Amino acid sequence: xxxxxxxxxxxxxxxxxxxxxxxxxxxxxxxxxxxxxxxxxxxxxxxxxxxxxxxxxxxxxxxxxxxxxxxxxxxxxxxxxxxxxxxxxxxxxxxxxxxxxxxxxxxxxxxxxxxxxxxxxxxxxxxxxxxxxxxxxxxxxxxxxxxxxxxxxxxxxxxxxxxxxxxxxxxxxxxxxxxxxxxxxxxxxxxxxxxxxxxxxxxxxxxxxxxxxxxxxxxxxxxxxxxxxxxxxxxxxxxxxxxxxxxxxxxxxxxxxxxxxxxxxxxxxxxxxxxxxxxxxxxxxxxxxxxxxxxxxxxxxxxxxxxxxxxxxxxxxxxxxxxxxxxxxxxxxxxxxxxxxxxxxxxxxxxxxxxxxxxxxxxxxxxxxxxxxxxxxxxxxxxxxxxxxxxxxxxxxxxxxxxxxxxxxxxxxxxxxxxxxxxxxxxxxxxxxxxxxxxxxxxxxxxxxxxxxxxxxxxxxx
Amino acid sequence: xxxxxxxxxxxxxxxxxxxxxxxxxxxxxxxxxxxxxxxxxxxxxxxxxxxxxxxxxxxxxxxxxxxxxxxxxxxxxxxxxxxxxxxxxxxxxxxxxx
Numbered sequence: 001x002x003x004x005x006x007x008x009x010x011x012x013x014x015x016x017x018x019x020x021x022x023x024x025x026x027x028x029x030x031x032x033x034x035x036x037x038x039x040x041x042x043x044x045x046x047x048x049x050x051x052x053x054x055x056x057x058x059x060x061x062x063x064x065x066x067x068x069x070x071x072x073x074x075x076x077x078x079x080x081x082x083x084x085x086x087x088x089x090x091x092x093x094x095x096x097x098x099x100x101x102x103x104x105x106x107x108x109x110x111x112x113x114x115x116x117x118x119x120x121x122x123x124x125x126x127x128x129x130x131x132x133x134x135x136x137x138x139x140x141x142x143x144x145x146x147x148x149x150x151x152x153x154x155x156x157x158x159x160x161x162x163x164x165x166x167x168x169x170x171x172x173x174x175x176x177x178x179x180x181x182x183x184x185x186x187x188x189x190x191x192x193x194x195x196x197x198x199x200x201x202x203x204x205x206x207x208x209x210x211x212x213x214x215x216x217x218x219x220x221x222x223x224x225x226x227x228x229x230x231x232x233x234x235x236x237x238x239x240x241x242x243x244x245x246x247x248x249x250x251x252x253x254x255x256x257x258x259x260x261x262x263x264x265x266x267x268x269x270x271x272x273x274x275x276x277x278x279x280x281x282x283x284x285x286x287x288x289x290x291x292x293x294x295x296x297x298x299x300x301x302x303x304x305x306x307x308x309x310x311x312x313x314x315x316x317x318x319x320x321x322x323x324x325x326x327x328x329x330x331x332x333x334x335x336x337x338x339x340x341x342x343x344x345x346x347x348x349x350x351x352x353x354x355x356x357x358x359x360x361x362x363x364x365x366x367x368x369x370x371x372x373x374x375x376x377x378x379x380x381x382x383x384x385x386x387x388x389x390x391x392x393x394x395x396x397x398x399x400x401x402x403x404x405x406x407x408x409x410x411x412x413x414x415x416x417x418x419x420x421x422x423x424x425x426x427x428x429x430x431x432x433x434x435x436x437x438x439x440x441x442x443x444x445x446x447x448x449x450x451x452x453x454x455x456x457x458x459x460x461x462x
Numbered sequence: 463x464x465x466x467x468x469x470x471x472x473x474x475x476x477x478x479x480x481x482x483x484x485x486x487x488x489x490x491x492x493x494x495x496x497x498x499x500x501x502x503x504x505x506x507x508x509x510x511x512x513x514x515x516x517x518x519x520x521x522x523x524x525x526x527x528x529x530x531x532x533x534x535x536x537x538x539x540x541x542x543x544x545x546x547x548x549x550x551x552x553x554x555x556x557x558x559x560x
C-alpha cells in the first residue's frame with residue numbers, strides 16, 4: 001500500500017513540474033493549469049489511505065472541504081478581471097496561514113521536548129507562513145484600496161522591523177533549545193503576523209505584484225517545511241518547487257519594472273523625501289490645456305497614426321470595449337492604430353493583455369514596449385487612457401524620483417498627446433507627471449469609458 | 463541523521479534546482495498567470511491540513527484542523543479557478559488572431 005501511495009505522490013510531483021513547464025509558454029499555459037490540478041487531485045487521493053479518522057475528524061474535514069470549495073469557487077468566479085491581483089494575494093495568504101496552523105497542530109503532538117528534526121521545520125513554517133498570511137492581507141487591502149496605496153513610513157521604521165525580526169529569531173531559538181510549549185508557538189505566530197504587516201506597509205501599491213510573488217514563494221517554502229514535519233514527500237516537493245520557481249519569478253518581475261528586488265522592498269525609505277519635494281514643486285497652480293471631445297475627435301480622425309496607451313484607469317472603468325470601438329472607427333477612416341503595452345500596465349505584468357484580449361483586440365495591434373517605443377516619434381497622437389506612471393518622463397529625468405530608472409513608454413515624443421484622466425490626481429506611485437504640463441499635451445478629463453464613447457461619436461461626426 | 467531525513471533533504475535540494483530550471487524563460491504576459499498557478503500548487507498544504515484534521519481529538523486540534531482545511535481548500539480551489547479564468551482570456555486572443 002505504501003508503495004502505491006509513494007508512486008502516486010511521485011506522479012503528482014511529475015505533473016506539477018510538467019504543469020509549471022507548460023504554464024511558462026503561451027501555447028500550453030491553460031493545459032498547464034489543468035495538468036497541475038490533476039497532480040493536486042492525485043496527491044489528495046493518495047493521501048486518503050493514510051487517514052485514520054476520528055468521528056470529529058471526519059466531520060471537520062468534510063465541513064472544511066465544502067466551505068473552502070465554496071469560498072474558493074465563488075471568490076474566483078465572481079471577481080472582476082480588474083480585481084484579480086488582490087484575489088491572488090488573498091489565495092496566497094490563506095495558503096500561508098494553513099501551513100502555519102498545520103505546523104502548530106503537529107508540534108502540539110510532540111510535547112515539551114520534540115526532536116530537533118521535527119521542531120526546526122515547524123518553527124520555520126509557523127514564522128514564514130504567518131508572515132506570508134499577514135503580508136498578503138495587507139497587499140490585498142492596498143490593492144482593494146481598503147487602505148492607502150502609498151508607502152506608509154515613519155522615522156525609525158527599519159530599526160523597529162529589525163528588532164521585530166530579531167525577537168522572532170530569539171523566540172525561535174528559545175523554542176528549539178529550551179522547550180516547546182503552546183505559549184511559545186502563539187507568541188511566535190503573533191510576532192510573525194506583526195512582522196508581515198510591518199514588512200508590507202512601507203511598500204507602495206504599484207509594487208504589490210512583486211511583493212505578492214515573493215510572499216507566494218515564501219508560502220511555498222513554509223509548505224515544504226511542513227512537509228519535513230509531517231514526513232510527507234508531496235508537500236516537500238511541491239512546496240519547494242513553488243519556493244524556487246516563485247523566487248525566480250519574483251526576480252523576473254522586478255527586472256521587468258527595471259528595478260532591483262532590494263529597491264522594491266526597501267526603496268520607500270529615504271525616497272519619501274524626494275517624492276514629497278517632487279510633488280511639492282509640481283503641486284503649485286500650474287496650468288494644463290484641456291479640450292472638447294469635438295476638437296479631439298477631429299484631431300484623431302485626421303491623424304495617420306495613433307498609439308493608444310492603456311493603463312489601470314482603463315481597466316477600472318471597464319473601458320476596454322470602448323477603446324476597441326474607437327480603434328475600429330479610426331481604422332475605418334484609414335488611421336493606423338496600435339496599442340502600446342507597458343510590461344507593468346494595469347496592476348500586474350500581463351494584466352492589460354488579458355483585459356484587451358477580452359475585448360477582442362487583434363493580437364497584432366498589441367505592441368510590447370520595446371517594439372513600439374521607436375514608433376512614438378512618428379505617431380500623430382499618443383492617446384493615454386488611464387495610464388500615468390508608465391509614461392512619466394521623471395523616470396528618465398529625475399534621479400530620486402521613486403520611479404527613476406523604470407523603463408517607460410516614450411509617449412512624450414508623439415506629435416500630440418491626449419491625456420485622458422479622471423482628475424489631476426497623481427498615479428499609483430503617488431508622484432506628479434510632467435507630461436501633463438507638456439507643450440503638446442491636451443488633457444481630457446472624465447471617466448475613461450464615458451470619454452472614449454464621446455470620442456467615438458466625435459470621430460464619427462468629423 | 464536518520465535515513466528518512468536524508469531522503470527528504472535530497473528531494474528538497476533537487477526540487478530547488480528543478481523549480482529554477484523549469485521556468486527559466488517566461489514572457490512578461492505570463493508572469494501573472496504563472497504566479498497564480500504556482501500559488502495554486504502550494505495549496506498542496508491541504509494534504510497536510512487533512513492529515514491533521516482527520517486525527518483531531520481535542521477541542522484545540524478540532525479548531526486548528528477545521529480552520530486549516532478551510533484555508534487550504536480555498537487556496538487550492540480558488541487558485542486553480544482564478545488561473546483558469548486568466549488563461550481563458552488568452553484563448554479569445556488566439557481566436558481573434560485567426
